[in-house]
Amino acid sequence: MTSEGLCEDCTAALDSAPGSTPTPAPAGSSAPAPAATQAAPEAPAPVSTPAAAPAPVSTLTPPPVPAPGPVLRAPVVLSYVVITMLAVVALTDLARTAAAAHIRGLMEDVGAHTEDELYSGELFMAGSLTAYVIALLTTGVFFVIWFHRTRVNAGALRPDLQRRGSGWAIGGWIIPIGNLWLPRSVAGDIWDASLPDYGQGGKGSSHALLNSWWALWLVSALAGRIAGSSYDGADTPDAISTAAAVVMVGNLIDIVAALLAIAVVHRLTVMQHRKISGAVPSVALPQSGQQV
Template sequence: MLTSKDELRPRPPLPSGTPPLASRGLLIAVVAAFAAVALGDLFAVYTGVRLRAVVDGDVTATTVSSLEDTYSLYERAGRVQMVTFLLCAVLFITWFFQMRRRTELLAPNWFRKGPGWAIGAWFIPVANLWLPYRIAADMWNACAPLPTEGKSHRLPMWPVNLWWGLFVGTTLLSRYAAARFDMADSLTEISGIVTLFLTIDLLYVAAAGAAVVFVVRLTALERLRAAEEPYRTPVDA
């Protein structure tokens, strides 16, 4: 956390003298990956609705496809979700790591751990429920405008909180639903769990949208902050 003394401390110059602008190409790739994830989730919603109709004994649905064929399509949607999620995870963590390195140059006093934690934090069991959020919050605050007349400028945290709340909450709910599905032994239970998965898939769509807002806004903030004399402070002035 920055203090008033930290805010007025001159920051080190850039190694090359050029502001570390975030990559727009990587940003476009990450946004496209999240769009693919959202489409995969919507496909899962479609197949889930069909599976529930068959399980519940809807006559129209059963004439179109048997239970086995419908369940096969539902599993295929799950595989599509897995592939798009893995692709998105690779691109997003790459962007997350690069953004962590760039934002540290803007405000080194905000960070207590090295840039490698921007990757490692995602793979530590239990701790990955909050460590990436702390790093994201630090990056967000590091991109705040420079203080003027001794007053610091705080950015609204809702894009970070919304993205992380949806992502973690939906992930935990998904694990609970998967455990229930493995123990289901009747069509009635399967129908109820499929309904739960429909809700989870829709929440994942919302989480993907929130992630896009976070990624786009943080990238824009970093580029703006780096372009407006990022190392000029009231002391220098």
């Protein structure tokens, strides 16, 4: 029997009925232990990724990087400058020739002319000579630059035909005695390398234009020295007149040499321009190691 006067079975039935209030446990009785809380699942252990094997170290030596070859560039614009300067040299030669002819006229009858007229004749002669020297030196600078550029191109087009390094295109002009033939030798190699069919059974390998220009260049240089020394040493009207005639001859030779130089510059530049631009196929040969 319980404290309320009900048997234990009746009390259990009342507690299980719907809407009934559970009967509190009597004092001194122990409550049943709550069910143990379910443990949370453990996180999966991280999967270890094996370390990548180190890349094998190559023991082979990489091939050397070839040095860049010379840049092919036809000196078209530079040739225009050189041709223009050569024309200026020819014009100063004409001015010198006119001055020498004027001096000859004065010397034929010195007494018929005043001192002012004689002085003006000498001033005309000296001024034309100064203009010629300035034009010649300026032309020489541009010509050597153009000449070296064509030699660099020739070394790339046909290195097998170049007997000397590209530095000789500059140094050959300033070496005493050697400047009488070294530039012509370099020019011949450049000419052959620029020909469209050299060494392929074709024609056009003649050096007639080169030889004519170089011969006239040497003759004009010699004639200029002779004319200058004879005019400076003349001290009589007859001697001055004769020296002026020598100057006129030297100037005419120099004019022809300048015209031939213009033809050489134009012809060589055109040949290289056609070959570099692909209008004329060039022979593919490896660049030979040559010292400048």
